[in-house]
Amino acid sequence: MNREPEPDLDSVDLHILTELQQDGRMTNVELARRVNLSAPPCLRRVRRLEETGIIRGYHADVDPVALGWEITFFALVGLESQKQAILEAFEVLATTWPEVRECHMIRGGGDFLLRLVARDTAHENELTSRLTNAPSVLRVQTLQTIRTAKDAAGVPIG
Amino acid sequence: MNREPEPDLDSVDLHILTELQQDGRMTNVELARRVNLSAPPCLRRVRRLEETGIIRGYHADVDPVALGWEITFFALVGLESQKQAILEAFEVLATTWPEVRECHMIRGGGDFLLRLVARDTAHENELTSRLTNAPSVLRVQTLQTIRTAKDAAGVPIG
DNA sequence: GCTGAAAAGCATCGCCT
DNA sequence: AGGCGATGCTTTTCAGC
Secondary structure, three states: OOOOOOOOOOOHHOOOOOOHHHOOOOOOOHHHHHOOOOOOHHHHHHHHHHOOEEEEEEEEOOOOHHHOEEEEEEEEEOOOOOHHHHHHHHHHHHHHHHOOOEEEEEOOOOOEEEEEEEEHHHHHHHHHHHHOOOEEEEEEEEEEEEEEEEEEEOOOOO | OOOOOOOOOOOOHHHHHHHHHOOOOHHHHHHHHOOOOOHEEEEEEEEHHHHHEEEEEEEEEEEEEHOOOOOEEEEEEEEOOOOOHHHOOHHHHHHHHOEEEEEEEOOOOOEEEEEEEEEEEEHHHHHHHHHHHOOOEEEEEEEEEEEEEEEEEOOOOO
């Protein structure tokens, strides 16, 4: 799990990453077949990609609506100060809420972009006002997703 | 792959989803051990979750920086019209670019929130101006991520 | 809807190229 | 580095509770 010096990836590695990004539960035998390798060297490559931190993990992609999370929304939150302590306090608050799934600090000072899920409109309103009333929060702009045209896993490869 | 009527999930199903959301490559035997089941019923439950579309897939989580995508940013794009044809044309454009990883239509009319990756600052600037100059685009506000405090897979369970 | 046994398939190792 | 063959697990099916 280092974060280091560009561990040269050849085209087979990139092919492996493409496949696993698309289907992370594929068996090693199937993966090997797709990248034209026999199973043992294929597995060795996968392990190396995991150990160097290029593959950070594998996750099931669960449908939020099926689990009762009807609303996905983003919130652009402006804080009243860019002081380190204020920013960190907000991060702690945001990352503690289970409904906050992502919390990104935005360049330019004192802003955060959050992705949240809510069970319904009332819950969304409650989350928004909890955000608005949180310490040091100046403004909250909610961006409610009505349609997701693309939600690609990971990054482009190749 | 239906999108249907609340297929009642018991606590074991929720436990399975929690585990696979966290480690999507866990073997079925290990999963069964964690949810206190023997392997066959555990596998049947996983298959059922997959078939009903509650589990939509599995993805390797690949480190963008390790693959040369140094910059992740969001773009809030305002269009000059809310006409269906204009919105759809923009969606087609956005989803076609490999650098656009997510494209969400935002409630309130004519806005999209995109998540993009770029190889470097020059590439980011190029993408931003390609967006700004795209047909029907009125304004583009970029939100560059400088720090991601939380990036949780999926949704809260339980 | 579970368990347990059994067959088939897979992961993984050591050795060779 | 990749491939082959052997071994021990894992997956998967099927009978029976």
